[in-house]
Amino acid sequence: MKIALVSPYDMGKPGGVQDQVALLARWLVGSGHDAYTVGPGEIREDLGAIEHRSVGGSRSLMVNGSTVPLAMGWRVKAATVDAIVDADVVHVHEPFVPSVGTAALNSAKQPVVATFHADPARWTRRVYSLGASVARRLVGQADAVTTVSPVSASAIESFADYETIPNAVDPSLYRPGAKVPSQVMFLGRNDPRKGLHVLLEAWPTVQTACPEATLLVNVDGDSAMAGVRYLGRLPEEAKQRLYSASDIFCAPNTGGESFGIVVAEGLAAGCAVVASAIPAFVHVAGSAGVFVPVGDPVSLADALVRVIRDDTLRQANQACGIDRAVQFSIDRVGPAYLATYERVLAR
Numbered sequence: 405m406k407i408a409l410v411s412p413y414d415m416g417k418p419g420g421v422q423d424q425v426a427l428l429a430r431w432l433v434g435s436g437h438d439a440y441t442v443g444p445g446e447i448r449e450d451l452g453a454i455e456h457r458s459v460g461g462s463r464s465l466m467v468n469g470s471t472v473p474l475a476m477g478w479r480v481k482a483a484t485v486d487a488i489v490d491a492d493v494v495h496v497h498e499p500f501v502p503s504v505g506t507a508a509l510n511s512a513k514q515p516v517v518a519t520f521h522a523d524p525a526r527w528t529r530r531v532y533s534l535g536a537s538v539a540r541r542l543v544g545q546a547d548a549v550t551t552v553s554p555v556s557a558s559a560i561e562s563f564a565d566y567e568t569i570p571n572a573v574d575p576s577l578y579r580p581g582a583k584v585p586s587q588v589m590f591l592g593r594n595d596p597r598k599g600l601h602v603l604l605e606a607w608p609t610v611q612t613a614c615p616e617a618t619l620l621v622n623v624d625g626d627s628a629m630a631g632v633r634y635l636g637r638l639p640e641e642a643k644q645r646l647y648s649a650s651d652i653f654c655a656p657n658t659g660g661e662s663f664g665i666v667v668a669e670g671l672a673a674g675c676a677v678v679a680s681a682i683p684a685f686v687h688v689a690g691s692a693g694v695f696v697p698v699g700d701p702v703s704l705a706d707a708l709v710r711v712i713r714d715d716t717l718r719q720a721n722q723a724c725g726i727d728r729a730v731q732f733s734i735d736r737v738g739p740a741y742l743a744t745y746e747r748v749l750a751r
């Protein structure tokens with residue numbers, strides 16, 4: 405089977421959708437299928453040796469509190485149509501995102517699988533609600549609709565029939581290792597909704613209570629704050645090693661998350677997870693997580709201190725997280741998508 409996996413976001417830039425598209429493409433190729441990616445930019449080297457058909461360059465836009473790299477315009481639409489023409493199945497991620505997602509959804513002559521990832525902003529949800537008939541007509545051009553979590557499903561349930569297939573983690577890349585005691589890890593872009601400012605406000609309290617604690621942050625920055633190290637943007641292998649060695653993964657995000665793949669990666673790598681109690685993170689981590697109110701540095705500091713000091717709690721959460729992460733393995737998620745492709749082809 406030849407599958408075109410379409411991303412509206414620049415495949416040369418870091419991002420959750422891009423990583424999922426590339427991971428699924430690698431799994432499909434490894435399973436004997438002819439899969440390739442379509443989207444803006446040139447594919448990042450750390451995503452693996454995947455065939456990629458670029459539809460042009462991108463520019464960064466602020467969407468839903470985060471910066472996203474999109475390609476726009478009629479040339480992009482035409483390039484997208486050309487890139488998918490020889491596929492047996494077209495799998496469009498974020499089909500309502502112009503110009504790549506909408507072009508693939510509207511123009512494909514082959515069976516189409518459409519996957520919704522996002523937790524849309526309130527105004528987007530209102531547009532969906534008011535324009536449900538238009539949205540239903542658009543999404544009706546897909547032969548199957550999937551969503552990655554109950555959060556993203558809640559945005560489309562008024563106009564689409566769907567099944568939920570979660571985002572995936574490659575368990576061969578995220579494995580528990582020898583943990584550095586009291587090492588806390590933060591991973592994410594330095595966008596406000598990722599919540600780094602909340603964690604930095606909480607950190608002096610953590611440091612006072614646990615002077616041995618260290619916080620490793622994978623964005624550029626400078627800090628005279630005790631125990632904080634900025635690592636800059638890490639390549640994939642370095643990121644995986646950091647997960648493996650970290651005792652705790654902290655996700656202080658303030659909202660706008662539909663799944664929380666970084667939380668799933670932390671679970672798979674055997675980290676205890678301390679996270680904001682946003683629905684997406686609660687869904688992913690479940691009983692393996694310690695959750696705090698959104699945007700509350702006092703509660704966050706208290707939770708981090710408790711997990712650092714309580715060996716029994718921390719180790720139990722780490723073990724529970726490893727077990728929980730199995731459901732997000734690409735070896736489970738990949739076959740679910742493959743079954744969907746086969747079903748739409750059979751129609």
